[in-house]
Amino acid sequence: MSEPPAVRLTRLGVRFGERVALQALDLTVARGEFVALAGPNGSGKTTLLRALLGFVAPSEGTVEVFGTPVASLSTTERARRVAWVPQEEALRDDIPLDQYVLYGRYAHHRRLDGDSREDRVLVERILADVGLADRARDGLLSISGGERQRATLARALAQQSPLLLLDEPTSHLDIAHQLDLLGRVRSLARNDGVTVLAALHDLNLAARYADRIVVLSRGRRVADGPPKDVLSEDLLARVWGVAAELAVDRQTGLPYLLPRRLIEEKGPAPSTLLPGPVHVVGGGGSASPLLRALSNEGLRVTAGALHLLDTDAETADALGLVAAVEAPFAPLSDATRAHHRVLLGEAAVIVVAPFAVGPSNLGNLEDITPFVGRTPTLLVDPPSGPAWDFTGGAATRARDGLRAAGAEPVPGTEAAVRRVVERLARPTVPSPAGPG
Amino acid sequence: MPFVYGLEVIVQHLSGGALFPDPCAGSGMTAARCGAYAFIVWDIYLPGVLLALIVGAGLGLSGAALQGVFRNPLADPFLLGISSGGTLGAAILYVYHVGQGNADVYLPVFAFVGAVSTGLLILAVARGRYSSVETLLLTGVAIANFLSAVLSLVLLYNPTGSEQVTFWLLGGLGLADWTVVEIAFGATLALGTLLCLFGRELNLLQLGSDVAQSAGVDAARTRLQVILLASLVTAVAVAFTGIIGFVGLVSPHIVRRLSRSDYRVVLPGSAAIGALFLLGARDLSYLAFPGSVLPLGIFTAFAGVPFFLFLLFRQRRLVTMGGGT
Numbered sequence: 001m002s003e004p005p006a007v008r009l010t011r012l013g014v015r016f017g018e019r020v021a022l023q024a025l026d027l028t029v030a031r032g033e034f035v036a037l038a039g040p041n042g043s044g045k046t047t048l049l050r051a052l053l054g055f056v057a058p059s060e061g062t063v064e065v066f067g068t069p070v071a072s073l074s075t076t077e078r079a080r081r082v083a084w085v086p087q088e089e090a091l092r093d094d095i096p097l098d099q100y101v102l103y104g105r106y107a108h109h110r111r112l113d114g115d116s117r118e119d120r121v122l123v124e125r126i127l128a129d130v131g132l133a134d135r136a137r138d139g140l141l142s143i144s145g146g147e148r149q150r151a152t153l154a155r156a157l158a159q160q161s162p163l164l165l166l167d168e169p170t171s172h173l174d175i176a177h178q179l180d181l182l183g184r185v186r187s188l189a190r191n192d193g194v195t196v197l198a199a200l201h202d203l204n205l206a207a208r209y210a211d212r213i214v215v216l217s218r219g220r221r222v223a224d225g226p227p228k229d230v231l232s233e234d235l236l237a238r239v240w241g242v243a244a245e246l247a248v249d250r251q252t253g254l255p256y257l258l259p260r261r262l263i264e265e266k267g268p269a270p271s272t273l274l275p276g277p278v279h280v281v282g283g284g285g286s287a288s289p290l291l292r293a294l295s296n297e298g299l300r301v302t303a304g305a306l307h308l309l310d311t312d313a314e315t316a317d318a319l320g321l322v323a324a325v326e327a328p329f330a331p332l333s334d335a336t337r338a339h340h341r342v343l344l345g346e347a348a349v350i351v352v353a354p355f356a357v358g359p360s361n362l363g364n365l366e367d368i369t370p371f372v373g374r375t376p377t378l379l380v381d382p383p384s385g386p387a388w389d390f391t392g393g394a395a396t397r398a399r400d401g402l403r404a405a406g407a408e409p410v411p412g413t414e415a416a417v418r419r420v421v422e423r424l425a426r427p428t429v430p431s432p433a434g435p436g
Numbered sequence: 437m438p439f440v441y442g443l444e445v446i447v448q449h450l451s452g453g454a455l456f457p458d459p460c461a462g463s464g465m466t467a468a469r470c471g472a473y474a475f476i477v478w479d480i481y482l483p484g485v486l487l488a489l490i491v492g493a494g495l496g497l498s499g500a501a502l503q504g505v506f507r508n509p510l511a512d513p514f515l516l517g518i519s520s521g522g523t524l525g526a527a528i529l530y531v532y533h534v535g536q537g538n539a540d541v542y543l544p545v546f547a548f549v550g551a552v553s554t555g556l557l558i559l560a561v562a563r564g565r566y567s568s569v570e571t572l573l574l575t576g577v578a579i580a581n582f583l584s585a586v587l588s589l590v591l592l593y594n595p596t597g598s599e600q601v602t603f604w605l606l607g608g609l610g611l612a613d614w615t616v617v618e619i620a621f622g623a624t625l626a627l628g629t630l631l632c633l634f635g636r637e638l639n640l641l642q643l644g645s646d647v648a649q650s651a652g653v654d655a656a657r658t659r660l661q662v663i664l665l666a667s668l669v670t671a672v673a674v675a676f677t678g679i680i681g682f683v684g685l686v687s688p689h690i691v692r693r694l695s696r697s698d699y700r701v702v703l704p705g706s707a708a709i710g711a712l713f714l715l716g717a718r719d720l721s722y723l724a725f726p727g728s729v730l731p732l733g734i735f736t737a738f739a740g741v742p743f744f745l746f747l748l749f750r751q752r753r754l755v756t757m758g759g760g761t
Contacts, residue, residue: 053650079652090644092507093697103640107652111633159651 004067006031006163006195007052011061014047014219021047022219025061031162034189034196036210038203040240043216045199049165052197054078065163079107083161087168089152094139097132097151098123104158123158130154130184146177153181157188164188166198170205178202182209204256207231215239231255237263263298277302278420279347281364285311287353289413290380294351295319297421302347304340305332305364312353332363340364344371349423351416352402354382357395365398369405376423377407380416445477483612487620488718488732489711491609491673492683494624496710498666498673499684500691500702501631504638505662506573512684513670516558516573517580518551522674524587525550527601531594544611544619544675547604551674554579555667559660569645572659607680607733609718616676623672628707631665634658635700642697680733682740683710689747713740 007029014022022044029035037045050056051063054070063070065081073081083104101123102115127133130150135143140151149169156164166185170178186209188194200206206213207227215223215230217239223230236244236257245258277300280287287303288311294301304324306313316323324340326332332340344350350371357365368377379402382388389395403409410416465473495513502511513519525546528534534542561575591598637658640648645655673680690713691705714736721735 053646055646055649075649075654076652079650082650084647084650086644086647089647093642095697099696099698103636103643104651106636106640109636111636155651 003031004064005029006033006066007197008064008067009048009051009061010064012048012051012058012063013060014044014051014056015059020219021056022051022216025216025219025221027214027221027224029195029197031195032189032193034186034209034211035198036206036213037197037199037216038201038206038213039216039222043239044219045216046167047219048216049084049167049197049199052163052165053082053084076107079159079161081161082163082165083156083159085149085153085156085164085166085169087171089148091140091148094141096137096139097143097154098127098136100140100151101126101154101158104155107159122160123154126154126157129157131180146173146180149173149177149181150184153184162193163195163197166196168199168201171201178205185209203231203236207254207256208252228253228255231257233257277343277347278349278351278424279304279343280351280353281344281355281368282306282312282353283310283355283361283364285315286355287312288315290351290353290416291315291319291321293413293417294420295321297417299420299424302343304343305336305361305367307361312355329360331360337363337367341367344368344375347371347375349420350375350377351420352377352379352399352407354380354388356388356390357398358390362391362394362398365395365402368402369398372402372405372407377402378416378419379403379407379409380413381409381411445474446482449478479613483614483617484609484718485715486617487609487612487676488715490617490620490624491677491680492714493707493711494620494628494669494673495680495683496687496706496708496713497628497631497703498669499686499710500688500699500706501634501638501662501666502684503688504634504699504702505641505659505666506569507642508569508573509689510685511573513666513674514679514681514684515580516555516576517583518554518558518576518667518670519674519679520580520583520587521554521557522547522551522671523601523605523679524583524590526604526678527587527590530600530604531590531596531598544616547675547678548671551671552667554583555663555671559663569659572663603731604678605733606731607678607736608731609677611676620672620676624669627665627669627672631662631669632703632707634662634665635698635703638662638699638703642699678733680714680736682736682744683713686740686744686747687713689744693747 005028007027009025009027012022012025012027013020025044025048027048037048039045047056051058052065052070054073054075057071065073065078068081070078070082098120102119105115105119105122108119124133124136127136130153132143132147132150132154135147140148143151149172153169164185169185170181173181182205185196185198189196189211198210200210203213210227212225213223213227213230214221215235222239223235231246233244233246236242236259241263243260243263245260247256247258248254249256278294279302280290280294281304282288282290283306287306291301291303291312292315301319302322303312303316305326306316306323307326307328307330309328313323313325322343324336324343326336344367350368352365352368355361355364371377379399382399408419410419499512502513502516503509505511525548526543528550529543529546534546558572558576558579561579587601591601637648637653640651640653641655641658648658649655670684687706687710688702690709691702695701695705714732717736717739718732720739721730721732724730724735
């Protein structure tokens with residue numbers, strides 16, 4: 001008969017009122033394994049650790065440590081099996097470090113016991129292990145943050161529990177102390193057979209130290225395995241909504257992620273990862289729904305040439321888009337038109353919004369013309385009702401000219417967005433005449 | 437030599453008459469005068485001293501326990517309304533003339549019941565789903581205010597009882613006799629010893645209930661037990677002496693200052709400091725105002741507040757227990 005694993009969660013669900021913190025979570029951690037728990041804020045990492053500590057009661061499923069349901073253990077019995085290092089401990093009294101570490105022996109004492117000789121020897125050894133032997137008599141409030149976190153680890157180790165839980169233990173530490181602490185934790189797992197389950201924000205640190213990474217998202221397990229199998233650009237995009245590059249550390253052979261930018265972010269920051277740019281020509285509010293819809297698709301969007309204070313200009317500004325802009329109500333200047341042509345030239349797709357054209361912005365239509373042959377251009381049909389041509393026919397002629405040159409008419413915003421996405425998905429293949 | 441003579445009286449009593457069988461013999465006093473002296477020393481002076489020591493110890497101890505369990509240097513039996521409950525119990529006795537024929541017996545009983553029920557009420561309210569240290573503390577403060585209001589109301593409509601109640605509110609050792617000393621000693625010793633066993637738990641609770649819990653302390657149960665015991669110890673004190681402020685607040689601070697923040701030391705240490713503090717306050721009040729019966733509660737505040745402020749400003753560390761670090 002094989003011995004039961006350190007941790008076994010079966011269909012674990014935890015609910016706080018309406019909010020589901022964990023759902024249908026199955027997880028087994030073998031003895032001596034170092035498992036990193038990763039996931040965005042609110043994904044359930046801390047709840048999982050707290051369930052293992054018996055702090056939160058499962059609404060369904062079971063939590064077992066070393067083959068025994070946590071709920072059936074008394075507080076001291078559980079403390080002898082599971083120890084915990086919180087993110088930061090509320091230390092208020094300036095007690096000497098060795099006394100603080102001795103507090104960790106609580107679960108091994110009976111009520112009237114004093115601190116035994118064995119306890120003191122053990123504490124001395126643990127303090128030496130975490131590199132604090134020479135600080136044993138110093139007050140907790142007089143040592144540095146990094147030393148304090150090591151002291152907390154020492155207090156947890158004094159429990160001599162075979163399962164060690166860490167909740168973001170490095171989040172308040174500088175890089176040197178992060179490496180130091182996680183290195184010590186890993187050697188506990190490797191050399192002393194301690195099972196470690198650590199919630200870690202930093203995926204690269206997790207990859208470097210843990211044997212296995214378990215990724216949680218919205219209370220579910222979405223990835224699980226050795227770091228090199230789990231870490232991927234796709235995972236970061238899916239779970240964290242972050243565009244990242246995956247590289248391999250030539251020294252260790254381990255993967256590391258280089259986060260580039262938020263996928264929802266509407267910034268002018270150049271990125272080879274986001275498709276586009278899509279350039280929208282508009283004015284008077286006609287382009288605003290398009291700008292928003294295209295940005296929501298995760299595309300890079302530019303706009304022009306717009307007048308300041310115009311609704312479209314403000315929308316572009318709110319979305320953080322690059323736009324060619326002109327002073328309010330002024331005819332388009334040569335400089336603005338030149339900027340506009342640059343944006344048109346960079347565009348992967350051009351969308352012409354159904355904007356009203358007067359003498360001051362007729363230049364917009366004229367500037368598009370040379371690009372129609374080279375860049376896929378969509379022409380959103382102007383509404384049939386209200387007049388849009390205030391140029392005595394010049395604008396209508398210019399639009400007809402665009403259509404004749406190969407611009408594709410689309411009936412509205414939704415259809416335009418759909419066609420843009422299709423165009424970008426197959427940039428080189430001429431698209432068949434689709435619906436809309 | 438009244439002092440030596442007083443000692444002779446005490447030794448005579450303690451030895452059952454084997455030593456100094458007749459202290460009056462060498463005193464040069466008339467037999468009647470000497471008998472009165474002996475009575476004063478043995479039946480009035482000594483019970484007063486002992487009650488001051490016992491009540492001081494009880495208040496110091498429960499103050500330390502409550503500060504520990506609430507992780508708050510302001511917590512003491514008065515802040516939490518436990519003492520107000522005792523006063524309300526006493527007020528009901530005076531105002532409604534319940535069992536006044538036998539006030540010696542009923543007064544402590546009423547005060548005790550009042551104080552203990554307040555402690556239980558706080559626990560009952562805070563046992564609910566959202567019990568945290570903060571809820572408990574605020575519940576106590578709210579109940580203390582509520583009880584003060586009830587007391588004011590009762591006194592407003594029953595001015596006849598208010599004089600006795602006022603004296604009660606101010607606190608004093610006037611009820612001291614040997615029976616009182618024996619009861620107070622027995623109860624305080626038993627409950628106080630139990631309370632002193634919670635040093636380890638209180639140490640860990642200072643790190644937060646979650647950490648304490650992870651290290652094996654049943655935080656919720658420990659809180660219940662400590663608050664219950666502290667209420668009982670306070671109730672014993674309040675029952676016999678009325679409200680004597682400041683001993684519970686200041687004693688633990690002195691111990692932490694003198695020694696360290698290990699509750700295995702702070703709990704018994706606060707009992708010792710509390711005992712000395714109250715005895716000192718009693719003697720100083722006699723020295724400062726000879727012949728008058730200045731209520732002890734007033735004197736502890738007069739002596740305690742400047743001393744407390746001195747401590748606070750001399751070493752700010754003292755308050756880090758409750759403040760951020």
